[in-house]
Amino acid sequence: MFSGPPPSDYFAIFGIEKKLALDVEDLQRRFYANSREWHPDRHARAGAAQLAYAEAASAMLNDAWRVLRDPVARAEYVLKGEGFNISEQRGRDVPPELLEEVFDLNMALEEARNGDAAAKAEVAIALAKFERILSEIDSARDGIFVAYDAAPSREALGELRSLLNRRKYLQNLVRDARAALV
Numbered sequence: 001m002f003s004g005p006p007p008s009d010y011f012a013i014f015g016i017e018k019k020l021a022l023d024v025e026d027l028q029r030r031f032y033a034n035s036r037e038w039h040p041d042r043h044a045r046a047g048a049a050q051l052a053y054a055e056a057a058s059a060m061l062n063d064a065w066r067v068l069r070d071p072v073a074r075a076e077y078v079l080k081g082e083g084f085n086i087s088e089q090r091g092r093d094v095p096p097e098l099l100e101e102v103f104d105l106n107m108a109l110e111e112a113r114n115g116d117a118a119a120k121a122e123v124a125i126a127l128a129k130f131e132r133i134l135s136e137i138d139s140a141r142d143g144i145f146v147a148y149d150a151a152p153s154r155e156a157l158g159e160l161r162s163l164l165n166r167r168k169y170l171q172n173l174v175r176d177a178r179a180a181l182v
Helices: 010-014 024-038 048-068 071-081 096-113 117-150 154-181
Strands: none
Touching: 010 024, 010 048, 024 048, 048 071, 071 117, 071 154, 096 117, 096 154, 117 154
């Protein structure tokens, strides 16, 4: 029934074209269909080779599903596949005007951790602003997805990488601010 190793490309596993903007509902349908087909329990009596294939395919399918259903993980997967270093976060991707606000937030976070109620209010205001900026970044990301899918280019991927670096930086700030408000 199966021959050779299962596909290693996450898009190929689902039988879809490599794109950044995906129909997640379609991806989910494909995931469930492949899960049923490749689940090792369905192949337990079929022999060692087929069982090994089903186990490997099922593991790859689960990894692919976790990555492709999440727009940030999907973008990082495509960037990595195109040779971009996704682990390197560059400070120059954060605008200087935001750095001043980050400095102010870090001071307020420290004061809030020490029980200062006024500082907690400052953190809450900063949190709302950074969450709004994250939402704007996600909208810009989605726009890059559509543009890249229409006309793939390294320039679009470079812009996407920069945007994801900003997002990661802001996501860390949001996480810290939320923790200070608990």
